[in-house]
Amino acid sequence: MRNLFLFLWKYNFFIFFLLLEILCGYLIVQNNNFQRASFVNSTNLAAAKLNYAVSSVTEYINLGITNDALSRENAGFKSLMPEVFYIDSAIRRVQSDTVLRQQYTFMTAKVVNNSTNRRSNYLTLNRGSMQGVKPEMGVICPNGIVGIVKDVSDHYCSVISFLHKDSRFSARLKRTSFIGSMVWDGFDATHGTLNDIEKHVKVLKGDTVITTSFSSIFPEGIMIGVVDKVDPSRGSTFQDISIRLATPFGSLSYVYIVENLLKNEQQALEEPLKNDR
Amino acid sequence: MIAKTLQQFFRFLFLIGIQVILLNHIQWSGYVNPYVYILFILMLPVETPNWLLLVLAFVTGLTVDMFGTSGGIHAAATVLLAFARPGILRLIAPRDGYDTETKLTPGAMGFNWFITYISIMVILHHLTYFYIEVFRFSEFFMTFLKAIINSIITIVLIVIGQFLFGRQGKRNERIIG
Numbered sequence: 314m315r316n317l318f319l320f321l322w323k324y325n326f327f328i329f330f331l332l333l334e335i336l337c338g339y340l341i342v343q344n345n346n347f348q349r350a351s352f353v354n355s356t357n358l359a360a361a362k363l364n365y366a367v368s369s370v371t372e373y374i375n376l377g378i379t380n381d382a383l384s385r386e387n388a389g390f391k392s393l394m395p396e397v398f399y400i401d402s403a404i405r406r407v408q409s410d411t412v413l414r415q416q417y418t419f420m421t422a423k424v425v426n427n428s429t430n431r432r433s434n435y436l437t438l439n440r441g442s443m444q445g446v447k448p449e450m451g452v453i454c455p456n457g458i459v460g461i462v463k464d465v466s467d468h469y470c471s472v473i474s475f476l477h478k479d480s481r482f483s484a485r486l487k488r489t490s491f492i493g494s495m496v497w498d499g500f501d502a503t504h505g506t507l508n509d510i511e512k513h514v515k516v517l518k519g520d521t522v523i524t525t526s527f528s529s530i531f532p533e534g535i536m537i538g539v540v541d542k543v544d545p546s547r548g549s550t551f552q553d554i555s556i557r558l559a560t561p562f563g564s565l566s567y568v569y570i571v572e573n574l575l576k577n578e579q580q581a582l583e584e585p586l587k588n589d590r
Numbered sequence: 591m592i593a594k595t596l597q598q599f600f601r602f603l604f605l606i607g608i609q610v611i612l613l614n615h616i617q618w619s620g621y622v623n624p625y626v627y628i629l630f631i632l633m634l635p636v637e638t639p640n641w642l643l644l645v646l647a648f649v650t651g652l653t654v655d656m657f658g659t660s661g662g663i664h665a666a667a668t669v670l671l672a673f674a675r676p677g678i679l680r681l682i683a684p685r686d687g688y689d690t691e692t693k694l695t696p697g698a699m700g701f702n703w704f705i706t707y708i709s710i711m712v713i714l715h716h717l718t719y720f721y722i723e724v725f726r727f728s729e730f731f732m733t734f735l736k737a738i739i740n741s742i743i744t745i746v747l748i749v750i751g752q753f754l755f756g757r758q759g760k761r762n763e764r765i766i767g
Contacts, residue, residue, distance in 0.1 A: 326640045344659075500732075
């Protein structure tokens with residue numbers, strides 16, 4: 314026993330170091346685990362308040378870009394107003410609630426903290442469980458997709474950005490409707506990679522890439538980006554497609570949190586099939 | 591004693607502030623994210639006990655983690671840095687060792703010594719940090735490049751900072767010399 318204590322005392326520096334590193338490792342694993350909430354995150358009040366103050370300055374700098382995006386979006390909405398349509402048919406269309414059931418709801422949120430310079434980037438938004446935000450909801454902006462909600466506190470939530478080493482979004486080429494998956498290779502905040510598109514599919518520069526509803530997180534048809542470069546000459550059955558992202562990740566100010574009201578139903582139906590693979 | 595502790599505390603606040611408010615928000619080219627806050631651990635007095643070094647490093651890392659949603663990656667890298675510090679200080683010790691009152695500044699230790707010390711520590715920290723962050727070997731060379739580029743930027747920032755704020759060390763040198 315005495316020898317044990319002597320040993321511990323002799324190597325106390327190393328043992329203390331090991332203990333701390335094990336604790337750090339535990340925190341990192343905890344944070345990378347999507348299912349469980351993490352302890353160390355920017356949704357705690359002090360960090361969120363400071364980040365909020367910083368963002369109120371950067372928001373001012375980006376005001377021009379934000380205004381631009383909002384006015385463009387407004388123009389889009391204006392063109393959907395009932396009074397801009399000329400009704401061709403003499404028969405009035407009757408819309409009934411039993412036929413049209415709402416599937417998605419949108420909630421606006423302000424970006425409190427954001428990064429694009431790391432391999433795994435996160436955002437913090439000023440909406441939390443008090444406003445009904447739950448983990449794994451989708452986040453989009455007027456231009457395109459942003460990410461998926463991770464942790465939720467009372468008034469804030471953290472979001473896994475698309476610019477993350479583990480992000481993998483199901484995506485569709487709009488023109489040919491072939492389906493692949495979007496990943497980020499960590500090089501450049503303005504470009505992503507579209508994988509799993511076979512060689513026989515003809516992909517043109519400028520083709521639009523949109524979301525699918527496979528993941529039950531995003532609505533179908535949200536913009537992801539446009540094809541920037543196609544490189545078929547690689548020793549595999551798939552092509553290498555570089556996508557210019559539609560979302561300006563560097564200057565995000567306001568985003569929408571998307572809730573799929575039928576998500577539980579879809580997942581419950583698909584759950585037994587997962588074990589079949 | 592209290593004055594010295596306060597001085598360290600203010601340095602901690604200042605460096606964390608710079609890191610969290612300014613440097614974490616550089617959104618340029620996706621490559622540039624220097625971590626200057628580790629200067630706090632590098633500049634702690636020579637006579638700081640080992641256990642305190644580890645505790646302070648852990649707290650520093652965890653604070654930066656909290657502001658940046660990085661889990662415990664900074665904490666892991668800074669604790670390793672604190673663990674390596676006594677050994678590296680011994681490795682590059684000047685001929686007659688360190689006095690207990692010596693400050694680890696370019697003024698007191700000489701510019702060459704300071705650059706060597708800072709470079710070893712910063713590269714060690716950045717390599718650790720970026721490899722833990724990526725946690726896969728498929729991007730080995732890109733991560734290495736990223737770590738080295740950012741190490742250079744951090745070192746340059748620290749040296750500029752020493753020229754701007756490091757007056758105290760120089761005054762000591764004048765007294766000694």
